[in-house]
Amino acid sequence: MNIVGEWTIFFDWGCTGNYIEDTIVFTGDGNFEVPSEGSKGKWVQVDDMILWQYDSFKTSYAGNMGTNMMSGIMAFYAENKGRWHAVKSTEIVKAKEGKPKFGASGNKLTYK
Secondary structure (H helix, E strand, O other): OOOOEEEEEEEEEOOOOOOEEEEEEEOOOOEEEEOOOOEEEEEEEEOOEEEEEEOOOOOEEEEEEEOOEEEEEEEEOOOEEEEEEEEEHHHOOOOOOOOOOEOOOOOEOOOO
16 A cells, blocks of 8 residues: 555544644655644655654654555654544545644644
């Protein structure tokens, strides 16, 4: 499975059962970006395992990959951890919108 491309990621900080949806784009040069946050970082894939880390927040995601999907765990320091899953954007049916407490990088979001 090749990770390069646009994915829809669903993440759940604190494992509450309340998933938040966002888009993450993996490029062939080992970089990724979450366009909605302007966050960037690096990724590495070994066989069917994936690991990525944000440059500015040092939030790490690790997981296993399948055909057009992947899932795993994430952490932002020891006290903030959770779970996630993602599918290639062409494979997803959009979920209803919500206002997340934390962004994909683990940073707290504020609303005006």
